[in-house]
Amino acid sequence: MSSKSEPQVVIRTATAADSAICGGICYQAFLKLSATHGFPCDFPGPEAAAGILSMLFSNPGFYCVVAESGGHVVGSNCLDERSLIAGIGPITVDPHTQNLGVGRKLMQAVMERARESRPAGMRLVQAAYHNRSLSLYTTLGFDVREPLSCVQGRPLERNVPDCVVRPARGSDLDACNALSLRVHGFERGTELADAIQQKTASVVERGGRITGFATALAFFGHATAESNLDMQSLIASAESFGGPGILVPSRNSALLRWCLANGLRVVEPMTLMSVGLYNEPAGAWLPSVSF
Ligand SMILES: CC(C)(COP(=O)(O)OP(=O)(O)OC[C@H]1O[C@@H](n2cnc3c(N)ncnc32)[C@H](O)[C@@H]1OP(=O)(O)O)[C@@H](O)C(=O)NCCC(=O)NCCS
16 A cells, blocks of 8 residues: 555646746756756756746647646646647656656646547657656556657767758648658658747758758757758757757667767767657657657
């Protein structure tokens, strides 16, 4: 029998008005986690976390929930519903209320929603050094798919021969969707369209064709390319990587070695996990912190 006294928890839909309090909780939760393990915090401050949650809470492509206990908000979670695969996170629980079952309820709420909208699968990215989140997600049915290395810095190489990187435009969507379908088995066109509107997306052309794209070279962006060469050109073109860094699949040794040879530093290990449909990608890719 558990000795834990589980708090009464109500889960409800998040609104934009919840973002300040949830941003504070998100920052404190990640600060405590990273400080305990000697890693840098994923967020520079509560305002940055609140800004991201405010965007997610008000985006109709996301389903977001908060947990309340005793009339106070104690945590939140988000489900990205913009593609055939649903992405989960960021999930955070107030450090004073952790390990009491709130996180499990927040996960179950978005997984229940996904069962109704029936995506082909669900994915998330987990801090590999965090025993609790690994245990929670594994017991909820998530499988480990890919070890990731979050890397940060400014690449020494600024160009890759024969590859031209330029901002993405709306007219690139079809080619990028076709590439995503070939590499991953599904499209992420809505996310790319959002990123084109936000002016963070780029494409690489080689031999007169689009051979890769990135929604952003950032923690919250993803990228897909035909080959490591194309991916290297996208990475090389970035002035800086947003947030803690970009997520390089560690088993892509050639790409990770290229990143290290170009002066990038490993910040933290992370793990991609999934439930449902998963294809081993047939190309070069960087997941976002969602998937
Ligand atoms: C991760 C997080 C959201 C989980 O929420 P929580 O309310 O603390 O988690 P819960 O109490 O609901 O569930 C934790 C489960 O892991 C289990 N667990 C914890 N540590 C464990 C360990 N070392 N080995 C095995 N199981 C463990 C607990 O027993 C519990 O399982 P149970 O429900 O079967 O008892 C929360 O801890 C948090 O905000 N952490 C900091 C931010 C973070 O890491 N977010 C996730 C990013 S991927």
